[in-house]
Amino acid sequence: MENNPYAPPSSEIPTEEAKTSPVGRFFKVLAGVLLIIFSLLILIISIMGVVAGIRHLFSDTIQNAIALAQLLGATLFLVLGIWLMKVGIRLVSGKKKPEEANRKPIWVKLFLIYVSMGAIGMVYSYLIMSSGTLPMTPEQRAYFDNQGMLHYLLFFSSTLLNLAAGITLFRLRAIAVKLLLISLILSPILMLYTVFISGYSPASSAEQILSLVASLVGMGILIAIFLYSLNLKKQGKLT
Numbered sequence: 001m002e003n004n005p006y007a008p009p010s011s012e013i014p015t016e017e018a019k020t021s022p023v024g025r026f027f028k029v030l031a032g033v034l035l036i037i038f039s040l041l042i043l044i045i046s047i048m049g050v051v052a053g054i055r056h057l058f059s060d061t062i063q064n065a066i067a068l069a070q071l072l073g074a075t076l077f078l079v080l081g082i083w084l085m086k087v088g089i090r091l092v093s094g095k096k097k098p099e100e101a102n103r104k105p106i107w108v109k110l111f112l113i114y115v116s117m118g119a120i121g122m123v124y125s126y127l128i129m130s131s132g133t134l135p136m137t138p139e140q141r142a143y144f145d146n147q148g149m150l151h152y153l154l155f156f157s158s159t160l161l162n163l164a165a166g167i168t169l170f171r172l173r174a175i176a177v178k179l180l181l182i183s184l185i186l187s188p189i190l191m192l193y194t195v196f197i198s199g200y201s202p203a204s205s206a207e208q209i210l211s212l213v214a215s216l217v218g219m220g221i222l223i224a225i226f227l228y229s230l231n232l233k234k235q236g237k238l239t
Contacts, residue, residue, distance in 0.1 A: 025094070032091030035084055042081035049074025069124040076120060080113055105232070108170050111225050115166035119159050154193060158186050162222075169229055174238040180226040187219050 053071030161183045169176035232238050 028091050028094070032088045032093075035088030035091065039081045039084035039088055042077055042084065046074045046077035046081055050078060069120060069127055073117070073120045073124060076113070076116055083109075104170065104172065105237075107225070107228055108172070111221075112166040112170040114221065115162045119163045122155070122159050151193075154186075154190060158183065158190055161186065169225070172232070172238050174233060176238065177226070177229045177233055180222065180229055184219075184222050184226055187215075187222060191215050191219075 050071060053067055053074050056067030056070060059067070161179060165176050165179035165183055168179060229238070
């Protein structure tokens with residue numbers, strides 16, 4: 001291989017570390033420190049949740065299904081905390097993860113964590129409400145008791161659909177785009193069903209605003225991840 005006479009000496013070629021400005025490096029370190037602190041909080045809370053879940057499994061006062069759902073949720077948060085800790089340490093140290101040709105994008109991993117926590121949270125909420133351990137107003141109890149098969153079919157189907165979309169997108173499968181599109185179409189239908197058909201009536205205006213904001217945020221996340229999956233498909237990263 002011939003040497004290029006116009007190429008600069010190798011000692012003069014800037015490295016990746018040299019290309020990073022001091023300001024950029026400062027913000028990376030700051031983000032890493034904040035991420036480490038946040039991950040520590042998640043780890044502490046999740047460890048407490050795991051311990052509580054194990055205790056509840058051997059307790060006679062709480063159903064095993066509820067304790068198991070709590071244990072699974074805490075374990076998922078524990079894994080999330082460990083992963084965030086690794087990312088934070090990498091940002092602070094400045095070390096880059098070795099590039100791999102088939103390495104999955106970070107947003108794919110985050111979306112899978114998001115839908116997994118949503119699925120566990122929904123199952124856990126249903127279990128504690130059906131068992132009567134969650135304090136509810138008479139109106140909320142009447143609303144929960146009056147829900148029929150259609151209500152649970154719609155909401156559990158939506159949850160399973162989101163989970164399937166998260167898993168297939170994590171595996172970089174093209175079918176994830178179709179699943180996300182179906183979920184995106186189903187979301188406003190569920191919102192309309194909840195407001196106008198199911199008889200849901202928030203206890204206060206603050207709760208009504210909170211429910212609306214949560215629904216809009218969830219739909220916004222779905223729209224963003226759907227557009228992201230379309231971009232991945234155009235780049236040929238989905239098979």
